Amino acid sequence: AQSVAQPEDQVNVAEGNPLTVKCTYSVSGNPYLFWYVQYPNRGLQFLLKYITGDNLVKGSYGFEAEFNKSQTSFHLKKPSALVSDSALYFCAVRVEDSSYKLIFGSGTRLLVRP
Amino acid sequence: EAQVTQNPRYLITVTGKKLTVTCSQNMNHEYMSWYRQDPGLGLRQIYYSMNVEVTDKGDVPEGYKVSRKEKRNFPLILESPSPNQTSLYFCASSLNFGGNTEAFFGQGTRLTVV
Numbered sequence: 001a002q003s004v005a006q007p008e009d010q011v012n013v014a015e016g017n018p019l020t021v022k023c024t025y026s027v028s029g030n031p032y033l034f035w036y037v038q039y040p041n042r043g044l045q046f047l048l049k050y051i052t053g054d055n056l057v058k059g060s061y062g063f064e065a066e067f068n069k070s071q072t073s074f075h076l077k078k079p080s081a082l083v084s085d086s087a088l089y090f091c092a093v094r095v096e097d098s099s100y101k102l103i104f105g106s107g108t109r110l111l112v113r114p
Numbered sequence: 115e116a117q118v119t120q121n122p123r124y125l126i127t128v129t130g131k132k133l134t135v136t137c138s139q140n141m142n143h144e145y146m147s148w149y150r151q152d153p154g155l156g157l158r159q160i161y162y163s164m165n166v167e168v169t170d171k172g173d174v175p176e177g178y179k180v181s182r183k184e185k186r187n188f189p190l191i192l193e194s195p196s197p198n199q200t201s202l203y204f205c206a207s208s209l210n211f212g213g214n215t216e217a218f219f220g221q222g223t224r225l226t227v228v
Contacts (some may be wrong), residue, residue: 004156032214043118043204043219044157090156100164100211101147101172104156114211 002027002095006105011067013081013112021076021108023091032094033074034102035065039087049075061085081112116141120205120220127195127227135190135223137205143218145208146188147172148180150201151222159202163188164211195227 003026013019015096026033032051036044048059055067070092087110092102120141123152127133141148143183159172163182177199180192188207191198202224206217 034216036219041221043221044206044217046216046218049214049216092157099144099159099162099170099172101159101162102149102157102206102217104149104158106154106156 002093002103003101004091004093004105006091006108008108009106010109010111013110015083015114016080019078019081019085019110019112021089021110023076023105025072025074025091025093027093027095029096032046033067033096034074034092035059035063035074036074036090036092038107044090049078050110057082083112083114085100086110086112115216118205118207118218118220119124120203120223122223123221124224125226127225129196129227130194133192133195135203135225137188137190137220138186139207140157140186141207141209141218142185143207143209143213146182147179147206147217148188148190149204149206150174151204152201160190195225197227199225200227201225
């Protein structure tokens with residue numbers, strides 16, 4: 001079965017420190033991986049995606065993600081966290097069956113303290 | 115501005131009273147879908163549509179209906195809502211159903227069924 005796991009419900013980090021939000025996946029076929037962010041009372045906003053090519057993907061707001069095929073991981077990173085980065089983050093994989101749906105992880109709440 | 119618009123944003127209703135949540139996108143996207151978001155479960159797909167008059171069930175379709183008479187609109191219909199359909203609902207659209215296309219999400223509809 002295809003799935004996405006985000007092992008941490010919450011990540012706490014101090015402003016200015018690097019942050020990592022973890023994601024592992026299980027898919028058959030090519031993994032099309034995405035990160036989305038959800039701010040309070042807002043919809044999901046696309047951050048970045050991995051399709052093929054470089055394992056380090058750069059996205060919006062200074063975020064990047066590292067694809068690791070051997071570890072089936074796609075961790076979200078940022079070198080220096082901002083208080084405004086505090087939000088709910090979702091990792092997702094698009095399946096290649098007839099639905100082409102996105103399968104989401106359970107989400108990780110990022111809290112950046114001043 | 116390119117966007118996915120859902121209405122209403124908030125809705126409280128009683129068990130058994132039919133309701134419709136509207137969704138419209140202005141990006142000429144082919145693929146549209148509905149998700150529900152529940153704590154600890156991430157987002158799960160309810161229904162999807164690959165184009166006009168082409169719809170199919172997602173992972174949690176029970177109690178829901180959809181239609182796609184026009185490319186831009188994809189309403190979600192609850193014929194007889196029940197309390198277990200209390201959730202946060204998101205409409206999403208993608209240019210097509212290719213694996214590498216990101217989804218654009220509406221701002222969400224918070225539904226409470228009492």
